Amino acid sequence: MNRFAYRFPSAGLFWSLAFVYASFMALLMQKVVLPLIPEMHAGHGLLPNDAIVFHNIAVEMAGKIHAEGWGAWKLFPGAAGNVGVLAAVYAIFGPDPAWFIPLNAxxxxxxxxxxxxxxxxxxxxxxxxxxxxxxxxxxxxxxxxxxxxxxxxxxxxxxxxxxxxxxxxxxxxxxxxxxxxxxxxxxxxxxxxxxxxxxxxxxxxxxxxxxxxxxxxxxxxxxxxxxxxxxxxxxxxxxxxxxxxxxxxxxxxxxxxxxxxxxxxxxxxxxxxxxxxxxxxxxxxxxxxxxxxxxxxxxxxxxxxxxxxxxxxxxxxxxxxxxxxxxxxxxxxxxxxxxxxxxxxxxxxxxxxxxxxxxxxxxxxxxxxxxxxxxxxxxxxxxxxxxxxxxxxxxxxxxxxxxxxxxxxxxxxxxxxxxxxxxxxxxxxxxxxxxSLLRGSRCVSPQGVAEGGATRDAPERTSQMDTLAASGAVVMLITLVCYLGFLTRDLLLVKQLRMGADLDAFFTAAMIPMFFVTCLAMPLADAMTSPFLSFGRDGQEKRRAEFVRRLLGFAAAILGAVAVLVVLAAPYVVGVVLGETESETAVSAAGMLRWFAPIILLSAWTVIGNAALNALRHSRDAALGQLVVPVATISALLAAPAAAASYAAIAGMLAGTLLNAGWVFYRLLPHGIRLLLAPPAADLLRPATASYRRLFLAASLTAALVPLNYAFAASVVSGGLSAWALANKIVVLFTGLASVGASAVVLPYLARMLAQGVGVRDDAHFLLVAGSWIGGLIAVGALLFADPLVAAALSDSVTSSQLSDLSGIVKIGVLQLPIAIAGALVAKMAIVSGASSRVLFAAALGFACNLSVNLLLVPHLGVLGVAVGALVATALSTLVLMLAARAKIGLTLREIVTLLVGWLVWAGTGVAAGSQSVAAVACAVLAVGGLAWAQFRNWADLRD
Known part of the structure; x- marks a missing residue:
């Protein structure tokens, strides 16, 4: 396959992705969002403006068409041509504005x-x-x-x-x-x-x-x-x-x-x-x-x-x-x-x-x-x-x-x-x-020089970095839609169940399978990438396919056993999170958890299949497959009565995960890979399982922070768990995007560079700086608009105290974005550089820090103490990982210090923007300018 063919989307692919996105979002608005906001809903999924006027005119004309025939149709029925087209659509399909969505999309x-x-x-x-x-x-x-x-x-x-x-x-x-x-x-x-x-x-x-x-x-x-x-x-x-x-x-x-x-x-x-x-x-x-x-x-x-x-x-x-x-x-x-x-x-x-x-x-x-x-x-x-x-x-x-x-x-x-x-x-x-920055470093980077002084693969590295930017943008777009879909699911559940015991039970039951998927399945994707690429480089496509099947068997055995244990011990597992097993909330959560359990087993196919697609530079296909999960979940919620909302959401997630598994199976067939179970083989899997053990422990500690923080939030007050889960979802929207981008795009790219014998120091530094700036800009914007956005979105569904807690959690959480994005990137860099033990050490330190801060602050600050604990743990674990893995990645102490100072600058800038003080904003602008100059000097020294 032409290595340049996948760099940027073709016109047809770009339009197709845009059409799917627009159709999904328009349907979401008409059938989910507007019905939940009565003051903005004029009926039929339309806003109380020209949209409802156009609808009424079109309905009237469609009635005339049915009564008198198509001779009664006019392109301009006293209004613009879109109303005439709308009337024709209504006459054929019925007076539902959703029929007009494909044309508008x-x-x-x-x-x-x-x-x-x-x-x-x-x-x-x-x-x-x-x-x-x-x-x-x-x-x-x-x-x-x-x-x-x-x-x-x-x-x-x-x-x-x-x-x-x-x-x-x-x-x-x-x-x-x-x-x-x-x-x-x-x-x-x-x-x-x-x-x-x-x-x-x-x-x-x-x-x-x-x-x-x-x-x-x-x-x-x-x-x-x-x-x-x-x-x-x-x-x-x-x-x-x-x-x-x-x-x-x-x-x-x-x-x-x-x-x-x-x-x-x-x-x-x-x-x-x-x-x-x-x-x-x-x-x-x-x-x-x-x-x-x-x-x-x-x-x-x-x-x-x-x-x-x-x-x-x-x-x-x-x-x-x-x-x-x-x-x-x-x-x-x-x-x-x-x-x-x-x-x-x-x-x-x-x-x-x-x-x-x-x-x-x-x-x-x-x-x-x-x-x-x-x-x-x-x-x-x-x-x-x-x-x-x-x-x-x-x-x-x-x-x-x-x-x-x-x-x-x-x-x-x-x-x-x-x-x-x-x-x-x-x-x-x-x-x-x-x-220009990317390509400027290619010509002089010492890692790009082969023996004898010749530049090694500079055009290839440049094209692959361009591919990273191009494919990464599309993957992030699709992933953003997925996250917005899950956020919509949660908002829909909030409207139907309110923020109380029923919603606490659902979030508890949904969190536990995700914990096992995160700590057991996701590390397999990181561990398999380098061995998978090495088989492809050596021309061992059949052995690569066998490697995937046997790794799938290994994963299915572990995840299947865990799924069975979760079904059998559901009340006890729920009790670990909620602190008791006899309440109505705990009993309801245990029942939901048993229905959620098959997702743990199905994740073996989705995680390994998506990792293989990402390694094969088909990260868009992997992202598209994951999009079906929120779509199926929202569809199930819309079809079910409000009383059955929790179980409808579970059914939708199960159906979506099953469809996702079928999608990756189908997309891997052209590459000679069939996602069928095969018994594990120790010799073949050793390159993956050697690092998997450390990554599993690191992921377990990181994933354990989720039930840990849920438990602390639940201990504060009824509805506290829901407040934490909902507000933290907004933070996870951005940190999760960074993690997905790092796993789907950055990890395969860096692994490919190392497999070709090319160093990654300049790429690592650039990606970390870029991630810091992206996270910083998002954090400043989120801090500036946190209060009004939370108020506008949820003021009708929560009390004023809950609204204050939600806004505070969001503000504290977004402060971690610059360093959390850098942490997601540096973890992947450490993995491909052979420093997975450092990832484990940093995760253990982060877990201990989060637990300690929660014990100290939650009794005094309530749910906000959980947010502070997560912030401090993220900052400490990321900094420690950078220091511990810097030799493997190739970062200098000066670059690490600059990244740390950058996080402090962005945090201060966000606070200044939120304060609306002209003097504070002026100082923040000067600080950001100084940060830009310092990082530019680092980049110039790297090129020299």
Whole structure:
């Protein structure tokens, strides 16, 4: 197989993954989330906004179709074309908005794919692909997009249409590729994008034409300053023709009835009485009448939306008191409009008026800020006319949208596509910097030099590190969906069972099988990776297949015996966690545990199968197989009555685990590996079992912290265990992602490098620094938004004291993210470097530390003491492991100290951000800058 074939996802694979994600999340929103939040639910899984209005119109038209035939159908039934399509869907399948999800998900996935493809348009090669992957994933997973693709709205189609036009426009700006064939392809694509946009938002194609004209004019000026007119005649002519084609489609769209209100024609509701805002337009004599009329209409629309927003109590108005009433004031406001279009909501409004949509928008805007900073790097390292054309196109649209819509909520939806293009431009800069750092160290790293001074496998190492970044991003996306699925399962159980004894019983029963899977099965995946790869390197595929079968037999024997013991001794096992066996909670938990027990045995197939897929560079397949577990669990919960919620969740997890085992069995068949049981063979398994013993003990100590902390939480008060389990789930969401990424992507990569005789010191240092920064940024964001997010998500389900505990646990827990991510990475590095005994030592120390801190603090702090114990144990065990394994990994004391100081800096920055003190934030910014300089110096010394 071509070693480069798996580096970045193909367009088809990327769209397929995006479509599956969007479909799952939209269904989740309609059938799970909204029904649990009555104040946000208008019925049928829809929000109380245009979505329910569109639904009612479509239901009425579907009824007419059934009564009068398809002659009664209209594409524009007094509303945009999405409502006509929705009516047709209802007429065929029935009036359930879920039937519209595949269309919306396909459009949203197409938008994500176009962002991904635009990355390579702007920067061909790996930088464009990596930046495109990052931006495409951000486009896909930003939760605010669920407001349109999770409903029956038109925005997903409008965004896809806009990006289709932008993609074709930038393709025309590739130097030396302007041919008749290219012109025709791009012209057809522009027609398709403008038509799609015209169907759902008929007035918007005219705005796109103005953006194309502005982009054309700016690029034309740049050409005239650098080339003769003869050299640019042909490409400029083709681009002008494309603008003409777009203008023709836009003109046709103005004839559509539902566009009349925007253009000031007829009796549309948009032709309002503007007296409510005391506004009148003053014509400008020195300006052409057409321009004055255009500015007047834009200002009329702005005044209309100000009046309308105030009449319905919209809470996200910006500059509503600024209503330009002449051409000069209109033009003067446009720079401010661009700033709002790019940067709103502004940071001072991020934590105002706590609600889930507003907080999601604030978090996404903060993430956008971080990405957009990379635009400076892109402009510095790869300025181009393509980039100029795209930025001018987007800036024009942002000015128009922000000028017309003073309500940030509306602006957020309509700007999303072009806003994400700016994020893409920033992502390209960061991707360039990342790959430059990676590749810069390849040429001079002493570990990459073979005997005689020749550089060994530098291109191969570079390509494999690029693969690590590319495949890791997709795996993390799929894993994120899995974790969100399990979080949704828990939220659904909280709503149905409340935070009391029943939920405590479920979490106890669910935790125990996961404990055995973690300490018995998961170490096998780490232990088998290096032997598995060594068989493949020596061309012993048959022996490799036999190794997997016999290891499966070894695992099944151990895990099967444990599953039987758990069934027989369920009351006693539950008693260890809860401290008693006779209460109703303990009896209920023991019954659930017996049903959970088969998962322990099934994990032999899933863990070993996934480890084999990861080693074969099919980590995406492994992640996709695991996605079925939360999907099956949520489906079972939706199908079962509330009284049987606990057992429905268990049944779903069993079914999902069984399907996961079948999936990995099927995906390994093309590689000659059949996951069938075979008796263990000591000689064949010795390379794996030698390290497994130490890893098993280390994993047992780490896993034992889960029931230990559950027991301490349960000892505080009824519901304390549920509070700890639920809040800790948010922390585990991020630490678990790091662990999965380390196991699925980093571990096989490092093992492969060592198997090839190549050192990993530079890779290890880079991964640890990158993990520290990622964890630090997440921790700061989580600390900033912890209180409002927890309040918005759970305020209706918990008491105020429980809410305070949940928020405190989250705040304390996220402080460990920078060092926990580094700990997950360094543990895998120690394993592949042959330092598994150090992993055991660090785990034992962490367990002792956690137990000691819990004994000291839980009597005084309650559940918060458990969180502090977990934080201190994570920090101590990670630091000890770094020191103990540094010689094997190749880290210096200076690098370790810098990583430790970095964790302290990020913790302080998070506290400063949460305090909202300008002085504290300024000091934190200086500290982060100092950290960046120190780590850059370490990296420079490493390269020297």
């Amino acid at each position: 396909a459009a949203h996935a197409a938008g994500a794919l176009l962002i991904f493809r635009l990355g390579r348009r702007l920067w061909p090669g790996d930088v464009g692909a990596l930046g495109g992957v990052m931006a495409g994933i951000a486009f896909l997973v930003f939760p605010s997009a669920l407001q349109w693709y999770g409903q029956n709205h038109k925005d997903a189609f409008a965004i896809a249409g806009t990006l289709l036009v932008l993609d074709a426009w930038l393709d025309l700006h590739i130097e030396g590729r302007t041919t008749v064939g290219q012109f025709l392809r791009n012209a057809f694509q522009v027609v398709g994008g403008m038509s799609l946009l015209g169907v759902v938002r008929p007035y918007f194609p005219v705005v796109l034409v103005s953006a194309l004209l502005a982009s054309y004019a700016v690029v034309l000026v740049s050409y005239l300053f650098s080339r003769s007119s003869l050299a640019i005649k042909k490409p400029l002519l083709y681009r002008l023709l494309v603008v003409g084609v777009a203008a023709g489609v836009a003109f046709a769209c103005t004839r559509i009835e539902v566009a009349a209100g925007v253009y000031g024609e007829g009796d549309s509701p948009l032709n309002i009485q503007l007296a409510a805002v005391d506004w009148t337009w003053q014509p400008s004599d020195g300006l052409p009448s057409a321009a004055d009329k255009l500015l007047k209409r834009a200002s009329e629309l702005r005044a209309h939306f100000v009046a309308f927003g105030r009449s319905v109590g919209a809470g996200s108005e910006v500059d509503g008191d600024r209503l330009p009433n002449n051409a000069l004031s209109s033009i003067a406001y446009m720079p401010r409009a661009l700033m709002i279009g790019l940067l709103a909501p502004f940071p001072d409004a991020w934590t105002e008026r706590v609600s889930v949509p507003r907080l999601i928008g604030a978090v996404e805007t903060a993430i956008w800020y971080l990405f957009a900073l990379g635009l400076a790097i892109t402009l510095w390292k790869r300025p181009s006319r393509q980039l100029l054309a795209g930025l001018v196109f987007c800036a024009t649209l942002l000015v128009v949208l922000a000028y017309i819509h003073p309500n940030v909520g509306t602006l957020y939806r309509q700007r999303f596509g072009v806003w994400q293009f700016v994020l893409l431009c920033g992502a390209l800069g960061w991707a360039s910097l990342l790959l």
